Amino acid sequence: MTLKVYADRMSQPSRAIIIFCKVNGIDFEEARIDLSKGQHLTPEFQEINPMKKVPAIVDGRFKLFESHAILIYLACVFPGVADHWYPADLFQRAKIHSVLDWHHSNLRRGAATYVLNSTLAPLLGRPLNPVAAAEGEKVLSASLKKIESFWLKGRGRFLLGSSQPSIADLSLVCEIMQLELVNEKDRERILGPHQRVMKWIDDTKNATRPHFDEVHSVIYKVKEKLKKLQSERAIGETLSTSKTALQSKM
């Protein structure tokens, strides 16, 4: 039975799983769970993941959720996966676990909070929240600084000084790619000071082409949609301001 991956490509951990499968030639069926339509909240999907989140997988009778757990599982059970993704060496593996655990309360928390509250919320029917966005940006910037100064230390182009990417590179870079949704000025302000991070993103893209770009293409479509929404809102606000100005003259 083919591996089934329940995912929404707008979710950064979903993209990491899909890219991992494609790069490693793992045969899988993608079941789209559209978050913007609330498909993760249906009773059918709760049978797959009671936490109502993507990604999740079903492999035969085995169900699993949480993207890092899934990446480790896939790297271990599919024989074609090259060792560098999740090395058998216990010391290298321990360091990868350390990056992945660190990620949850740092880069993930900062980036997801910032992008949701500064940009994405209206698409999910929620208001923007500048206070939450500012808090998210603080955690995000501190995390990027730690990636630049500590996790990318060493000779190699990838995390932990490796010469080839691991599941940690894939998970973290997919998270940072969510910043493509944000407007250019803000993205430049946040990422600009971290040249080594920018180079590492490119290196990870290059190591996983053409799948990386193909799986991320959805982001640019949503970005267009967001721009349209923002310009409609701006026109709405201008009209409403003109109306108020007219009324006050009357």
Next chain:
Amino acid sequence: MTLKVYADRMSQPSRAIIIFCKVNGIDFEEARIDLSKGQHLTPEFQEINPMKKVPAIVDGRFKLFESHAILIYLACVFPGVADHWYPADLFQRAKIHSVLDWHHSNLRRGAATYVLNSTLAPLLGRPLNPVAAAEGEKVLSASLKKIESFWLKGRGRFLLGSSQPSIADLSLVCEIMQLELVNEKDRERILGPHQRVMKWIDDTKNATRPHFDEVHSVIYKVKEKLKKLQSERAIGETLSTSKTALQSKM
């Protein structure tokens, strides 16, 4: 060279590592890093963990931080550790990873935010924050509900229906034990509705005695200190109220 564990027993993941070592007969040296004295911020400790957090370990020339990564490492490299702590079986292991990953953004986030902002902050020289405490409690209660209804499902007494504890039981129970610091009424309100969680805490205590109680004894000492601090503050407030009342009568 003996394994060195850098820890503060007031930190819940530090306690999980120490208990794990003691229960499994792992020879180690405990290096106390007193968080209340800012010892995690010294340049010496940053050589051990640049993220300035406990726990961290040094095993020969190998340094590691992030408690889940440490627990997995210890379970893999020390031959005396029983399989149930971190099973060799890939499917069981994947489920344990899933619990551990889930923990970061759910139970850990909720409990740590709640305890800090409702109770612990004054000991660290920070003010209490009722708004942040309420947000933390929401995440904490939702997490306890998920543990009760999902992770503890099945026949066994431990997470994932197991008959013996894993590193996930130890990590999550040490987190919940932090609630011992909170006043009884609040603790009862939060934990009371989750009878199965309460039983699981007892089962985990019993499976790791006497080390569990010994390592947690510090919590009860700090609780006494907190009570004293609270009653001094209450007296201070009463005096200041009486003074205001007197002044208004004058």
